[in-house]
Amino acid sequence: MKGYKNVIRQTLIIEIEITREIMIVTALKEGFTSKNTIRLSKRIDHLLNELDKINKRDH
Numbered sequence: 001m002k003g004y005k006n007v008i009r010q011t012l013i014i015e016i017e018i019t020r021e022i023m024i025v026t027a028l029k030e031g032f033t034s035k036n037t038i039r040l041s042k043r044i045d046h047l048l049n050e051l052d053k054i055n056k057r058d059h
Contacts, residue, residue, distance in 0.1 A: 005054055012051045019044050 023040035030036055 005058065009051065009054055012047055012054070016044055016047045016051070019047065 019040055023037060026040060027037045
């Protein structure tokens, strides 16, 4: 089970980093308060919350 959690953790971290980079590019092109930037920010928040849940289960 621990190996499974590590795979999920790594997948979430990668998805967070990719989404963060896309959000930065979007913010620079469309503005920091554009709908797309805010949507991506919310997606990152969701992913971070999922990562936090997994991390809390291990402790």
